[in-house]
Amino acid sequence: MLTLRSGASRAAKRDTFDKMNAEWTPMRWPGSWKSPSALGLLKGTPINCLLIDKDAALLPVIKQAKQAGLQVAEIASPPPGVAVVPGEWPGVAMARGGGASAGPTGVPWVDSNSWKIRLEAARRPGTNIWVDVPPKGARVSASSYRTAIADAGAHGGRWVISLDAQLAAGIGDGKPDAVAAWKEITGAAGFFSKRDQWSTYVPEAVVGVVSDFAGDNEFMGQELLNLIGRTNQQYAVLLKTKLPKTLFGGLRAVIYADAQPPEAELRKQILDFVNAGGLLITGPKWGVPPGIPAKDDHPRYAARTLGKGRIAVAKADPDDPYILANDSALLISHRYELLRFWNGGAVGSYLTVAPDRKRAVAHLLFYADRGPDHASVRIAGRYRKVNLWTPDRPEPRPVEVEIQKDAVELHLPAVSQYAAAELEA
């Protein structure tokens, strides 16, 4: 198997499209909460925008909500500056009969809205991004709600809090278990609303996916984002229609898998990146790239060298984003991965850095209903201090930190669906 190594400097940082905004904590108002007194349930919560269906019976609720200073809107016409994306209920996909369904290699199949949020942020920088996905089933566990909140919140978006009918009724009736679940949900939402400065952090990435993610390229481009995320590679969304000059700074590789060859300017930008030491992963649609053939023993790619970098050209048009996503991890090399997990299970991650690069946050998501035991994560970078935050506690959790060469390794305590490692350089 061929392993292409590349050494693009990480000093020059890339302009990012993933500029987030997260001023709202939205909630879809349950139809069963007809009394304005139910607005009292929002006291002490971060919820500041209610999405209320057109229903004459809810007019008193709308009136009082507005009087209380809450934003009121409908899901079809959200407030200005908000983009609503339809989502998937995040978590380990369950097969019929309750067993977890598996991906092509037997690993759990995870649904996440992370890539949708990041793609929308790239398309509409500075926009508030809300994920709209009502809970599946009649009754959803509190852990599943926490996953929905964290999956969106970690990636700079917000899940539109939507309660299943049974839970909404239970909260309305003041049933203790329902009220406890409500507190957990609003507590998790509050965790992210208190940390909206994290939404100014920018993604730290190893690989960029260049595409317009639309038309003929919608499936491949979007699924690549989804599945690269599942490999835990930290990626950048690179819209080829909006490329800045410092497009590839800090990246080790770019993937160009669109159905059309790149325009001349984009082609030049990418080849400049390769010449400087980067890796291009592409398909035959690119055409014959410059450079000279390199040792080629990969079953699916022909290798070429160009300047200080390399090009891996798929021998056939890539038509399976799962294979391409996994191939890319190997073509780039695990050496350069920014986060590496042990005992993580169905894990997701997102590493972001503050604009001054003195702080970083590694968002760690565990999509199974039950958090992992004895999970460890290695985070690349030279950090001297780590705080581990979880939504269930106001103070950081104790965490064992092992300083390694150019990395820190965290031995995580028992956590549930989400933890954030806040790192200081």
Place this chain on the structure above:
Amino acid sequence: MHKNCSRREWILRTAAAVPGAWLAGSPLGRAAVAPALPVAVAKCKTYDATELVPTLSKMFDQLGGLGRLVSGKTVGIKINLTGDASYRLGYAPLGDTHYTHPQVIAATVHLLGRAGARRIRVLESPWATADPVEEVVLRANWEPRDILGAAQNVEFENTNYLGRAKKYTRLMVPTGGYIFPGFDLNHSYADCDVFVSLAKMKEHDTAGITLSMKNCFGLTPATIYGTGAGVDEPSVLPNGGRDMVHTGFRQPSKSAPPEKDPKSSRDGGYRVPRTVVDLVGARPIHLAIVEAVRTMAGGEGPWIANSSLVSPGVIVAGLNCVNTDAVCMGVMGFDPMADRGTPPFETCDSTLRLAEDAGLGTRDLKRIEVAGTPILQARFDFAALRRERRAKMGRWRG
């Protein structure tokens, strides 16, 4: 046999009393004449190179020196990277529990290079993947350059598939084999002059123990012997583990030698030890090294419930794999003469007995010269831990 008489003496007397040709062809006879070569044992408390390299160097000297074995030769080293690299026992690094420790690999490579090995090839069939071994060990948090740079002309090869060759290499079992008459393997196991099994000292859920011989279970490419192997021809890439060999639920790809008797027992405790002996018969081990500076008790990997991290601080090496594994069992507090029903072979046949019966080497400690630290002084009592663990499990079961 009616008066005090050691087993060895009995075998020797018996051997004198029966026709040699008959004896040589029987398991009893093969056991009697099974080779007995020196085994070196050393205490080693840390993986620090300043302790590890001199310790291993002294052990190899006690075995007669590496130079005469490897000078000018191509050496293949089968290491043990069982299970996926993302799986740890607690927070412990993989080399401390169930993988051969990278420092031991590097130290061995260094000493082989120093002894004049022309080319050193580090081999493994990592779990369900054709990824380069370098990439697998990076995921374990190792630096492959530490191994690749420990001597000249060092390389890794993933032997879980065809790898760098055009075709698989067929290696036959000289004695005919228990389960398989031969194997189709990655070329690396034929393209070496000297073959080293560099194993971790552990118990094993199916085979009782995993030492230098059981390490060779991983010689089998999953493209042929894996759960998702091709039916007629090997699959291009490995898919899944080796349940096929464990349970015999299907046959290897038809291109490879089939089982001798598909109607034989499908029990893993019967099949795995026999397949291991078939493999070490087909691919003889010239140097067996079993390390347990740190390791795990209770099983071969973190997926085994109630297993634990332990620090025996011992390394065992020998020129005969059966002898070496017998000494390892002694160090672990087990009786190498134990058979099915006796710890650690409560539910399986003894790989050592089967190997001895096949004439590969003796397991009789009385016939094996131990150099360095005596077994009793090196002992770390896995057997006692096993008894405690099983007693607790019995109580839990009520």
